[in-house]
Amino acid sequence: SEDFMCQICSEIIYNKLMRQCLNGHVFCEECWKSSLVRKKECCVCRVPVKSIDELSRNRTIENLFLKTKIHCPFSLEQVNFQIKDENGCKEVLLVENLKSHMDKCLFQIIDCKFSKEGCTKRFKKQLLEDHIKECEYRFISCSDCGMDFRISYIPIHSSECPKKSVPCIQKCYKNVVRCEMNKHTDNECGNTVMECKYKEAGCEKRYLRKNQNVHFS
Ligand SMILES: [Zn+2]
Ligand SMILES: [Zn+2]
Ligand SMILES: [Zn+2]
Ligand SMILES: [Zn+2]
Ligand SMILES: [Zn+2]
Ligand SMILES: [Zn+2]
Ligand SMILES: [Zn+2]
Numbered sequence: 310s311e312d313f314m315c316q317i318c319s320e321i322i323y324n325k326l327m328r329q330c331l332n333g334h335v336f337c338e339e340c341w342k343s344s345l346v347r348k349k350e351c352c353v354c355r356v357p358v359k360s361i362d363e364l365s366r367n368r369t370i371e372n373l374f375l376k377t378k379i380h381c382p383f384s385l386e387q388v389n390f391q392i393k394d395e396n397g398c399k400e401v402l403l404v405e406n407l408k409s410h411m412d413k414c415l416f417q418i419i420d421c422k423f424s425k426e427g428c429t430k431r432f433k434k435q436l437l438e439d440h441i442k443e444c445e446y447r448f449i450s451c452s453d454c455g456m457d458f459r460i461s462y463i464p465i466h467s468s469e470c471p472k473k474s475v476p477c478i479q480k481c482y483k484n485v486v487r488c489e490m491n492k493h494t495d496n497e498c499g500n501t502v503m504e505c506k507y508k509e510a511g512c513e514k515r516y517l518r519k520n521q522n523v524h525f526s
Contacts, residue, residue: 313374315340327371328364331356335367375405383416
């Protein structure tokens with residue numbers, strides 16, 4: 310309402326210090342400061358004001374305002390304390406409770422929690438959970454190793470994940486967990502080239518492990 314507006318800047322006195330001249334003309338501190346830069350006087354009654362410290366704070370109007378009921382600012386398209394957004398917050402509360410309500414109000418416009426990762430989406434807080442499920446910057450767990458990666462990085466990670474099961478590099482048609490590939494080729498892969506165990510005795514033959522029975526028969 311008009312009673313709680315600074316008559317110079319026409320802003321609601323929310324979070325403002327209200328100061329007055331000797332004759333009771335009340336303006337917000339910012340307006341007094343810029344007015345005193347221009348002229349060292351009250352701009353209404355011209356009473357001299359050397360500095361802002363001469364002006365007393367009008368706590369009566371500040372406290373009255375705290376006991377006033379207003380609409381949650383997230384009921385608005387802009388913070389001007391008039392309802393504009395039909396889908397916004399319907400809460401009407403005491404000004405002194407406004408801050409704690411606004412912190413948890415589901416209608417406040419927030420950044421995606423992956424904004425640091427690059428998501429530029431903004432939306433009402435109540436839509437956060439829905440967005441997180443489909444945000445292209447979200448993290449998901451690798452189904453093989455269980456570590457979390459940004460979803461766009463999963464294909465790259467998948468090509469190097471040590472716990473992923475991949476076809477044997479020697480094409481024996483077995484699938485092997487990537488980090489155990491050496492163990493597989495050393496100990497069991499049928500396509501590993503073997504030297505004959507009688508090499509010391511003079512056999513120079515080499516053969517694939519899967520053919521060793523043929524060599525020894
Ligand atoms: Zn003002
Ligand atoms: Zn005055
Ligand atoms: Zn609200
Ligand atoms: Zn996002
Ligand atoms: Zn992985
Ligand atoms: Zn193999
Ligand atoms: Zn041999």
